[in-house]
Amino acid sequence: xxxxxxxxxxxxxxxxxxxxxxxxxxxxxxxxxxxxxxxxxxxxxxxxxxxxxxxxxxxxxxxxxxxxxxxxxxxxxxxxxxxxxxxxxxxxxxxxxxxxxxxxxxxxxxxxxxxxxxxxxxxxxxxxxxxxxxxxxxxxxxxxxxxxxxxxxxxxxxxxxxxxxxxxxxxxxxxxxxxxxxxxxxxxxxxxxxxxxxxxxxxxxxxxxxxxxxxxxxxxxxxxxxxxxxxxxxxxxxxxxxxxxxxxxxxxxxxxxxxxxxxxxxxxxxxxxxxxxxxxxxxxxxxxxxxxxxxxxxxxxxxxxxxxxxxxxxxxxxxxxxxxxxxxxxxxxxxxxxxxxxxxxxxxxxxxxxxxxxxxxxxxxxxxxxxxxxxxxxxxxxxxxxxxxxxxxxxxxxxxxxxxxxxxxxxxxxxxxxxxxxxxxxxxxxxxxxxxxxxxxxxxxxxxxxx
Numbered sequence: 001x002x003x004x005x006x007x008x009x010x011x012x013x014x015x016x017x018x019x020x021x022x023x024x025x026x027x028x029x030x031x032x033x034x035x036x037x038x039x040x041x042x043x044x045x046x047x048x049x050x051x052x053x054x055x056x057x058x059x060x061x062x063x064x065x066x067x068x069x070x071x072x073x074x075x076x077x078x079x080x081x082x083x084x085x086x087x088x089x090x091x092x093x094x095x096x097x098x099x100x101x102x103x104x105x106x107x108x109x110x111x112x113x114x115x116x117x118x119x120x121x122x123x124x125x126x127x128x129x130x131x132x133x134x135x136x137x138x139x140x141x142x143x144x145x146x147x148x149x150x151x152x153x154x155x156x157x158x159x160x161x162x163x164x165x166x167x168x169x170x171x172x173x174x175x176x177x178x179x180x181x182x183x184x185x186x187x188x189x190x191x192x193x194x195x196x197x198x199x200x201x202x203x204x205x206x207x208x209x210x211x212x213x214x215x216x217x218x219x220x221x222x223x224x225x226x227x228x229x230x231x232x233x234x235x236x237x238x239x240x241x242x243x244x245x246x247x248x249x250x251x252x253x254x255x256x257x258x259x260x261x262x263x264x265x266x267x268x269x270x271x272x273x274x275x276x277x278x279x280x281x282x283x284x285x286x287x288x289x290x291x292x293x294x295x296x297x298x299x300x301x302x303x304x305x306x307x308x309x310x311x312x313x314x315x316x317x318x319x320x321x322x323x324x325x326x327x328x329x330x331x332x333x334x335x336x337x338x339x340x341x342x343x344x345x346x347x348x349x350x351x352x353x354x355x356x357x358x359x360x361x362x363x364x365x366x367x368x369x370x371x372x373x374x375x376x377x378x379x380x381x382x383x384x385x386x387x388x389x390x391x392x393x394x395x396x397x398x399x400x401x402x403x404x405x406x407x408x409x410x411x412x413x414x415x416x417x418x419x420x421x422x423x424x425x426x427x428x429x430x431x432x433x434x435x436x437x438x439x440x441x442x443x444x445x446x447x448x449x450x451x
Contacts, residue, residue, distance in 0.1 A: 061111060064098040065123060068105050072127040079141050082127060083148045090153050099159030100166075106145070107167060107182070116173025129185055130178045136224055139184040147194050161199055164189075168202035171213050183217045187224030190237065198241040204249050215250045219268045231272040245284060247277050285317035286327060293331040307362045322372040325363045329376045332356045338386065346390035350397055357401035370408035371416055373398075378412075382421035391421075392428035406436050 071089060075081040089095075095102060104112045109131055110124035118124060125131075132138050150156050164186060171179055189195040203214040225234055238244040248256045251264075258281045262274040289310065296306050314324055336352055339345045353360075364370045377394055381387040398404040408416075413426065413433045 061098055061101040062122070064093060064101055065105060065111055067093060068102060069110070069123045069125045072105070072125045075127065077127055077132075079145055083145045086145070086149050087152050090149075095153055096155055099156055100163060102156075103160060103163040107163075108178075112170065116167070116170030129181050130174070132181065134177050134181055136184055136188075136227065139181060139224070140188050142185055143188040143192065143194070146189065147192060150194060161195060164195060164199045165202045168199065168217075169205055169208075171208055171217060172211070179213070179217055180220050183220030184224040187221040187226075188228055190221075191225050191228030191233075196241065197237045197243055200241075200243055204246070209250065210252055215264065218247075218250050219265065219270065222265075222270055222273055223268075226270070226272065231276055234273075235276055244280055247273075247280075282317060282319060285313065286319060286323065289313050289317075289319070289324075290327045290331055293327065294334060297331060297335045303359050303362075306359060310363070321363055321366055321369045325360070325369045325373050326376050328360060328363055329373060329380075332360065333380060338384070340386060342386045342389060345386045346393055349387065349390050350393055353394060353397060354401065357398065357403055360398070361401065361403045364403055367405075367408050370404050371412060373404065374408060374412045375416075375418060378418060378425055379420055381425070388421065388424060389428075391425050392432060395429065396432060406439075409433070410436060 068089070071085045072082060075085045101111055104110065105125065105128065107129045108116075108118060109126060109128040110118045110122050113119050129139070129142050132142065146160065150160055167182060168186075171182075174182070186195065186199070190197060190199075203209075203218060205214070208214040208217075222234070235244060238247075248258070248261050251260060258278050261277050265271075265274045265277075293306065293310070296309065310324060310328070313319065314321070332353070336348075339348050360373070364373055374395070377391065381391040381394075395404065395409065399406075399409065409429075410433065413429055417426070
């Protein structure tokens with residue numbers, strides 16, 4: 001192409017042109033971009049733009065309060081209108097966030113400062129519980145407002161309970177009239193199920209108890225509660241939250257006795273509550289008696305010591321003998337592991353009960369006590385199927401050991417028995433009862449001949 005002379009000579013100043021193509025990267029599975037040098041992290045962090053709608057709203061209960069108070073002022077004291085206003089406002093106002101403020105306003109007329117006082121520089125309204133008339137009918141109407149509001153906005157339940165607990169701790173900061181209104185309202189709300197009885201824990205605050213505020217508040221509360229429901233319903237609610245045995249704690253330690261509680265609440269017109277607490281105390285004493293009895297028997301304490309202890313407890317806790325014989329019977333029967341074979345258990349029972357006859361005899365000095373024991377034996381033999389054939393043998397044993405006498409046995413046979421195993425046990429006792437009747441007739445005849 002260039003002829004014989006070959007290619008033209010390159011001038012010394014001509015630049016050297018090299019290929020720009022690079023060899024392909026090694027096949028390592030890592031992209032070319034990843035091979036670039038990464039920046040080291042810095043402590044300054046990264047800033048992200050936040051959309052305006054995602055920014056957290058500042059907590060401002062004052063603005064919320066103003067909206068609620070303005071609405072209540074417009075509705076006036078018409079509680080139906082108040083309920084409708086609150087229902088509609090829940091769609092526009094943040095009830096979930098400002099629940100405490102909302103309930104402060106509805107109860108006290110404005111936001112409460114610690115201790116239960118209203119701040120001087122805050123707006124307030126007279127459309128509230130504390131500014132209303134002090135009577136049960138008005139408090140029942142306010143209870144309906146709270147009830148409707150919480151049914152409409154279920155998430156307010158917890159906030160309302162917390163509010164009432166707080167208000168109870170603030171009782172000293174309220175006037176007597178305000179405490180009375182709050183007590184009546186709380187009683188109605190407990191009765192209709194809007195509140196749980198666990199809120200009463202706040203009343204056991206040491207300062208409230210010491211100054212008598214808790215007991216006085218409880219009088220009004222229980223009166224309105226029992227007015228809506230009966231004492232049995234109240235007792236069931238207290239039992240659910242393990243409050244049934246704590247009512248005496250409404251008084252200082254030196255006044256926590258059944259006698260003081262009964263006197264205080266009976267004079268206040270709550271006799272049924274007094275009787276309930278007395279019964280609860282007796283039940284507690286009975287459980288403690290049975291527990292101690294079983295421990296004494298398992299230790300093998302002498303019968304005379306056991307009898308002395310039981311009689312002291314009877315006197316101390318006013319427990320009647322017919323109740324005690326039932327406790328003694330249960331304790332005696334629980335101290336042994338019974339044979340599962342029916343043909344052997346009767347013999348085992350007779351041997352065991354013969355040993356404990358003196359203990360049982362000490363608490364069957366009344367006809368009613370003997371009849372109670374007979375019914376306990378009947379129920380036990382029915383509930384424990386291996387004892388079905390042992391009933392008559394146990395009764396005869398106790399008759400011979402002078403634990404039971406003729407008259408209660410005959411009365412039981414005639415009309416004082418219960419339905420449990422009736423036909424079986426009456427048939428078992430038939431011959432023995434006939435023998436008792438004949439023996440009684442012979443005794444009467446001999447007595448007449450002697451005269």
